[in-house]
Amino acid sequence: MEMLLSILIGLLFAAALYQMLSGHFLRVLIGLILISNAANLAVFISGGLHSNQPALIPETTQVLTGEVANALPQALVLTAIVIGFGLFAFALFLGIRAYRDLGTLNADKQDSLTKESAQ
Amino acid sequence: MSVLTWLIALPFATALVSFFLRRHPSVVWVGTACLAVQTILAVSLLQSVLVDGPTAAALGSWRPPFGITIAADALSALMVLVTAIMGLATHIYSVRDISQESKHKGFHFFYHCLIGGITGAFLTADLFNLYVWFEVMLIASFALLVLHGKKDSLKAALSYVTLNLFSTIVFLTGVGLLYGLTGTLNFADLYEKTRAVEDAETLHLVVILLSVAFAIKAALFPLYFWLPTSYHTPYPAVSAIFAAMLTKVGVYSLFRLFGFIVPADPMYQDVLLFWAWTTMGFGVIGAAAQSDVRKILSFHIISQIGYMILGLALYTPLAITGAIFYLVHHIIVKGNLFLIGGVIEQRLGSGQLKKIGGLYQAAPLLSVLFLIPAFSLAGFPPLSGFWAKYLLIQASVEIEAWTSVLVALAVGLLTIYSMTKIWAGAFWKAHPDQVVFDTRAPEASIVPIAALSVLTVLIGLFPNVLLDMAMQASDTLLNPASYMQAILEAQ
DSSP states (O other): OHHHHHHHHHHHHHHHHHHHTSSBHHHHHHHHHHHHHHHHHHHHHHTOOOTTOOOOOOTTOSSOOSSOOOHHHHHHHHHHHHHHHHHHHHHHHHHHHHHHHHSOOBHHHHHHHHHHHHO | OOHHHHHHHHHHHHHHHHHHTTTSTTHHHHHHHHHHHHHHHHHHHHHHHHHHOOEEEEOTTOOTTTSOEEEEOHHHHHHHHHHHHHHHHHHHHHHHHSOHHHHHTTHHHHHHHHHHHHHHHHHBOBHHHHHHHHHHHHHHHHHHHTTTOOHHHHHHHHHHHHHHHHHHHHHHHHHHHHHHHHSOOBHHHHHHHHHHOSOHHHHHHHHHHHHHHHHHHHTOTTSOTHHHHHTTSSOHHHHHHIIIIIHHHHHHHHHHIIIIISOOOHHHHHHHHHHHHHHHHHHHHHHHTOOBHHHHHHHHHHHHHHHHHHHHHHOSHHHHHHHHHHHHHHHHHHHHHHHHHHHHHHHHSOOBTTTOOOHHHHOHHHHHHHHHHHHHHHTOTTSHHHHHHHHHHHHHHHTTOHHHHHHHHHHHHHHHHHHHHHIIIIIISOOTTOOOOOOOOOHHHHHHHHHHHHHHHHHHHOHHHHHHHHHHHHHHHHSTHHHHHHHHTOO
């Protein structure tokens, strides 16, 4: 399972970088979604994967016993997802605003627009 | 609550109050008062750290190394103090600089969040927590960057947002891999575990990811392109606090990473050295090609960052001391120069050197106030920049790193060239259109500039005070036993 997820993370990173190299902001945004998911998955599997072994302490004892899933990476990922969501919402709105004001999201065309207006 | 917790809590409390008061004129006074209190708290923290050694506090009821710990050694305390001073100075400047409309949109809320995020990043002793503070800083800086909604700042924001988001995602990936490798994120715990790691390749990979993430933040060559395209677009007050603090958080993180978290390795030093030379060189050459005040200053941030990285790369006690001295000096001087650049643009309506001039005759006081940080940046004795450069060059001579000496001196010379260009363009030559402009800048703009210039002169005349602090900071960084003990025993 770890192996499969690792390959998936690699694919996500590759796809995201490909998208982000584009001059069009919309594709950069798609790349950002993909790459943040890839990073979140990387953090998630860093603690090792255990299925059906929640980190719960039985009522009778005080400490965890046996192999259990590591709860810390899960907490980290939740934090990262929330932060990533907020930042992405901002980036998306920035894109909308830039499209309205600049008329295009294509970086190359923006440059020629600003040059025209400067002349 | 300890003073550490207060230092982080106060800016966010101020931010919250500022949000509700955003349409009320008193928001300015509340902010100024809170930042003054923040400065006093930071002084008391620095005082106690210098006398009693590093201090730490555990947040929540989780004991270290499991919970989030915040800690301050001399380096952190020094940085927190400079943040508070710059925060206060820029805040006073912002009174006249920021439009009423932007204040109503919540300028003060984002500004205090930014100060809180920066302070948090300097104080945390947990790698994931550092990531969170980076994001707090980022989102606040995004909002501040586009606050006045002009077209060029929107365009700048597209690249600024993309590259900075990318850098934090790279950072997060590094954090994940490091956790997988060591099972901890606490600085003190990491110090021990990274030295026991057997899988050197994966550790190198983590170091590459983290250092690239921090290098984007710190604007090192070749990852600096977002900086000169964006720093000249927002309000001058905003670009002053960005220029003074944001890149320095990246530099500070690199210091923590290479000076503390991972074991020293000659390979890392070589890469850092290469980074330092190229960053210094490309930054200063880029500045020489520019003709807009704030663009010249933006490129100078990059070349000056190179000096700090040079100190880290040489990795001797004297070099690290010099780099920390440089860090503090540069924050004060560069923030001040951006504020002066703001006054120039405000008085003359433009920052383009071709279109402006005549300030020396019209505003002699401002001219003197410009010369102090400009000469300091170029390294004229007896100003603060002279000592900063002197320490680094002395450190390079000591270990016979002649290339570094050469690069440092050459970049210093080229810095003088750019500063002369601003002097000649904006101050010395007559205004091209012979426009008569209002010569008196408002007090709210001049007071912080004058205060920061005086501070620069004071550091220059009494370098020993800051030098002693920098020496203690570099000593704790290289011999971190007391810092680690404080973190691990935090309550």
